[in-house]
Structure formats: C-alpha cells, structure tokens
Amino acid sequence: MTEPRPRYVPPEGHARLRLTVAWDGAAYAGWQSQPSVPSVQDVLQEAFLRLTPGVFRPVAAGRTDAGVHAEAMPVHVDVPAGFQLPLPRLARALNAHLPSTLAVLDVEAAPPGFHARFSCTERRYVYRLLRAPQRHPLWAGRALHVSAPLDVGGMNAAAARLTGTHDFAAFATQEDRQTVRELRRLAVVPGGDLWEVHVAGESFLRHMVRGLVGTLLLVGAGRLEVGAVTDILASRQRSQAGANVPAHGLYFSGARYDGQDGG
Template sequence: MTQPRPRYAPPEGFARLRLTVAWDGAAYAGWQSQPSAPSVQDTLQGAFLRLTPDVFRPVAAGRTDAGVHAEAMPVHVDVPARFGLPLPRLARALNAHLPPTLAVLDVGTAPPGFHARFSCSERRYVYRLLRTPQRHPLWAGRALHVPGELDAAAMNAAAAQLTGTHDFAAFATQEDRQTVRELRGLSVVPGQPVWEIHVAGESFLRHMVRGLVGTLLLVGAGKLEPGAVTDILASRQRAQAGANVPAHGLYFSGASYGKEERG
C-alpha cells in the first residue's frame, strides 16, 4: 500500500507562494546556491529581497546541473504573511529585478501542504538534437548538433528496454545514493530539424538523463545494438554506457504533483 506523502507548511507568520520559473542554463552553475558562481536559486532570492527583506530561500522541484535549461520549473517561496504586493503584479515585479536569462512565468498561493521538491510525484526532461548536416547559429547552446544519420526505431527499441524499474548505476556519475529508479517514460521523437528525447520519472541519479541520451545516440548511430542496453544495466559499470551528452541540449520541461498539492 502506497504511503501518503507528508504535508508541508510554511513557518509561523509566513505564507507559501508557488511559482513557475524558466531560465537559460548557460548563464548559471545550476539551480543550487554556489559560493563562487551564479546560481538560479541565489538570483531568484535576490529579486525577492528587493521586494521584502524577510524571505526564505526558494526551493525548486529539481536541482538542475550547470548549463541545463528550464522551461517550467515549479518553485516555492515562503514570504511574510503581511507581504503586501498583489500576486497578479508579483511576477512582473520580480522580473523587473531579474536578468534576461531568468524569468518568473506565474505566481500563485501554494495549496496547503505543498512543497516544490518533496511533494513532486514526477519530473520531466527533454533533450534536443539538431539533426542537420551543418550547424545552425540559432540553435547554438540550445540543442546538440548531430550531423550523422540516426535510426529512430532502434533508439526507441532500446528506450523501451530501459523503461521501468531498474538499477541505473551504469548511467550515473559519482552517485552515492541507492541507484534503483523507476524510469516512467523514455522516447525519441524525430522532427525537422530538431529531434526530441523525452524522459520522465519521479527522481533521477546524477547525470542519469545525459547518460541515457548518450547511450541512445550510440544505438542510433549503429554503434550499439538495442538489446545491449540490458547488459549495460546488469553491469552496473558506468564505462559500459554512452558518454554524458553536453548539458546545453537538456531542458527541465515540467513536473507533476498529487491532487492535494494541486488544490
């Protein structure tokens, strides 16, 4: 029987807000606060501090790595209950204090018990591939350029064998947590000129998504048979899987929450 998720509340005298945030990952050393590099978390908190001195550090659904983009990241922030700026104006006010690389898309009151990270039941990513003979300057930093041919059917055959609950140690980098995860979705969607690899799961290991994509690219290029991915899983050895693809093609695309967190 599935245990109910814990319910979270802001500190006494504070109200919890829920935001949707987007950013260009090239400008940041990831979401998490860094002592000597710009982070999304610190930049967003800095904008809040321009509006109220009493604000807690924002919390996101996922801790993206340096260079990874976000299209729609759920975030919660605890502000004083007396915070007077009307919510319909808050996103614009915050964006006035944020650089062009980071934007708050919307703001609302968080439903009771909501926690952006711990209440999250699914996280989704998209990896984009520019499938053209020549590079394109408008996709630089937005998609991985792959000039060679790729076999989408073979990639999806391998993806089907990776989907489900497995030990993904072979796809993780320097991971000291337990490595069994449920991969709920993995699919390759060809397009013109950009292909997308969609990935979904409740949680992921360090660099797991980028390792999965790197392995699918080996399959697509004919350097690895689709069935070989089961042997890679069983090996639990990182050297058996494909290399991590660059961060600039990866986007956090969305997250899901239980009914009680949606309100």
C-alpha cells in the same frame, strides 16, 4: 498501498507561494546555491529581497546542473505573512529585478501542504537534437548538433528496454544514493531537423538523463546493439554506457503533483 505524502507547512508567520520559473542554463552553475558562482536559487532570492525582507531561500522541484535549461520549473518561496504586493503583480515585479536569462512566469498561493521538491511525483525532461547536415547558429547552446543519420527505430527499441524500474548505476556519475529508479518514459520523437528525447520519472540520479541520451545516440549511430543496453544495466558500471551528452541540449520541461491543486 502507497503511503500518503507528508504535508508541509511554511514557517510560523510566513505564507508559501508557488512560482513557475524559466531560465537559460548557460548563465548559471545550476539551480543550487554555490560559493562564487551564479546560481538560479541565489539570483531569484535576491530579486525577492528587493521586494521584502525576511523571505526564505527558494526551493525548486529539481536541482538542475550547470548549463541545463528550464522551461517550467515549479518553485516555492516562503514570504512574510504581511507581504503586501498583490500576487497578480508579483511576477512582473520580480522580473523587473531579474536578468534576461531568468524569468518568473506565474505566481500563486501554494496549496496547503505543498513542497516544490518533496511533494513532486514526476519530473519531466526534454533533450533536443539538431539532426541536420550543418550546424545552425540559432540552435547553438540550445540543442546538440548531430549531422550523421540516426536509426530512430533502434533508439526507441533500446529505450523500451530501459524503461521501467531498474538499477541505473551504469548511467549515473559519482552517485552515493541508492541507484534503483523508475523510468516512466524514455522516447525519441523525430520532427524535421529538431528531434526530442522525452524523459519522465519521479526522480533521477546525477547525470542519469544525459547518460541515457548518450547511450541511445550510440544505438542510433549503429555503434551499439539494441540488446546491449540490458547488459549495460546489469553491469552497473558507468564505463559501459555512453558518454554524457552536453548539458546545453537538456531542458527541465515540467513536473506533476498528484492530489494537490495545480499539479
């Protein structure tokens, strides 16, 4: 029987808010605060500090890498209990202090026990491919341009072999954690010139999603047999899998919180 997840409470004298945040990854070195480079976490906290002192550092459902976009990232922030600004006005007030590359889409009181990172039961990503003969300026920095034909059937056959609980060491970069993960969904969805690779799981290793997509592209191009992905998994060697695709095609697209309001 699955153990219930811990319930988290904000620090004494504070209230927890749940936000949905979106950003253009090209402007940031990732979510996590880092010295001397812009991070989403720092820029968002600075906007909060314009409205109230005593706010804690924001916490996100996932720590995206440099260049990765977010369409709908759950975030929690602990603010002083006496914070006066009404929640229906807070997103607009924050956005007035944020750059055009970052926006708060909505704000609500967090349900009891909510933690944006540790309460999360599924994280979802989309990788976008521009499958067209020529590049398109409106998709520059938003999708990976692939001009050659791709075998979508072969890619999805390989994806099916990768789906499930496996040791994904061969798809991770400089990973010190244990490398067994449950990959709940990996599917290539063609659609005209714009194709999407949908990925879902509770948690991912560093660069794992980009390594999976890079490997599927080798299968789609006929440079890797479908069955070879099973051998790649067994090898646990990063050199056996495809190269990481560029970050600019990757989007954090959503998250799930089982048993909590708004999940």
